[in-house]
Amino acid sequence: MIDVNIYRYNPETDKFPYTQTYSIKKPEKDIMLLELLNILKEQDSSISYRRSCREGVCGSDGMNINGKNGLACITPISQAIKKNKIELRPLPGLPVIRDLVVDMTEFYAQYDKIKPFLQNETEPPAQERLQTPEDRDKLDGLYECILCACCSTSCPSFWWNPDKFVGPAALLQAYRFIADSRDTKTAERLEGLSDPFSVYRCHGIMNCVNVCPKDLNPNHAIGEIKSMLLSNKKKENIIVSDGAS
Amino acid sequence: MKLGKLIWYLQRYSAIYFLLFLGYMGLIGFTERFSFQFITQSFTFKLSLSIFIILACLHAFAGLWTIGTDYLTKRTLGFVSPSLSSYADFFRKSFEFFFISLGISLVIFYLFIIWS
Numbered sequence: 577m578i579d580v581n582i583y584r585y586n587p588e589t590d591k592f593p594y595t596q597t598y599s600i601k602k603p604e605k606d607i608m609l610l611e612l613l614n615i616l617k618e619q620d621s622s623i624s625y626r627r628s629c630r631e632g633v634c635g636s637d638g639m640n641i642n643g644k645n646g647l648a649c650i651t652p653i654s655q656a657i658k659k660n661k662i663e664l665r666p667l668p669g670l671p672v673i674r675d676l677v678v679d680m681t682e683f684y685a686q687y688d689k690i691k692p693f694l695q696n697e698t699e700p701p702a703q704e705r706l707q708t709p710e711d712r713d714k715l716d717g718l719y720e721c722i723l724c725a726c727c728s729t730s731c732p733s734f735w736w737n738p739d740k741f742v743g744p745a746a747l748l749q750a751y752r753f754i755a756d757s758r759d760t761k762t763a764e765r766l767e768g769l770s771d772p773f774s775v776y777r778c779h780g781i782m783n784c785v786n787v788c789p790k791d792l793n794p795n796h797a798i799g800e801i802k803s804m805l806l807s808n809k810k811k812e813n814i815i816v817s818d819g820a821s
Numbered sequence: 822m823k824l825g826k827l828i829w830y831l832q833r834y835s836a837i838y839f840l841l842f843l844g845y846m847g848l849i850g851f852t853e854r855f856s857f858q859f860i861t862q863s864f865t866f867k868l869s870l871s872i873f874i875i876l877a878c879l880h881a882f883a884g885l886w887t888i889g890t891d892y893l894t895k896r897t898l899g900f901v902s903p904s905l906s907s908y909a910d911f912f913r914k915s916f917e918f919f920f921i922s923l924g925i926s927l928v929i930f931y932l933f934i935i936w937s
Contacts, residue, residue, distance in 0.1 A: 736894065738896075770824075772824050806826060
């Protein structure tokens with residue numbers, strides 16, 4: 577048997593959040609945590625959590641698993657279990673809507689702030705804007721982010737200032753467009769990040785790198801943005817990163 | 822220069838200066854007779870010590886301001902107590918006023934001692 581401790585909170589009925597323990601027979605196969613939650617959901621239909629693709633693509637089921645953020649659908653229970661216990665909590669730092677479901681408004685507001693779309697004022701070609709294979713390689717390790725918020729919600733700087741500090745996920749995306757050879761708004765993008773909070777509140781704690789379920793390195797992207805802000809490093813001088821932590 | 826960049830450079834360059842000043846102090850210890858007379862009469866020492874004191878206060882200001890804007894906000898104090906969070910701006914402004922006043926007082930006090 578394993579004990580699954582789940583953070584429970586229903587603002588309509590509960591005055592305070594509490595932890596509910598479910599004892600369940602350890603599955604014979606090493607199933608994913610999301611499957612275990614689905615089994616528990618059959619026992620208690622009131623447990624709330626987000627899920628969609630069940631293969632680490634949509635980023636819906638980000639949660640705090642035994643103190644570390646991750647995606648339930650790609651975390652095997654053998655990896656999550658500690659002393660026959662699994663502790664599941666909502667992503668830290670964001671308001672809880674119910675149980676493991678958090679309000680992502682602040683997270684998306686920061687994503688919106690960095691203008692996550694290609695900006696190019698030159699005349700568009702007949703078909704598409706091309707780039708060299710070398711320029712395309714610069715986007716590896718950046719575009720793969722699925723916006724699960726595991727990184728931003730593990731960052732203390734984001735906990736304290738989610739309205740001012742852009743956070744690792746959005747900064748990774750900011751750099752994804754700064755590094756893109758087809759984007760011509762590099763100066764404007766950097767200008768938008770030049771205040772004391774947006775980027776400079778990153779103190780290199782590196783929780784973001786530690787928890788990213790896609791093995792991306794937001795800290796490297798933030799470092800590159802800082803370098804560009806401080807030394808006026810040009811886009812052409814960006815070196816291809818392997819993207820992995 | 823943008824404020825974010827200014828604070829970043831201020832913290833890094835002041836830290837480098839602290840290291841250099843420490844080296845200078847060590848050098849004096851080896852090469853000069855480190856006496857009260859030397860401290861009060863050497864123009865180079867007095868100047869470098871004055872710069873050290875000013876930079877130490879500015880360096881501390883950047884760090885303490887960061888602490889204030891991280892931990893003395895409505896959100897952060899709200900984790901402790903919702904009623905406390907309504908006084909967050911007052912606490913933070915008081916904290917900033919306190920360390921700015923203290924910093925300026927210390928700079929004036931030490932510069933007066935060094936140069937008088």
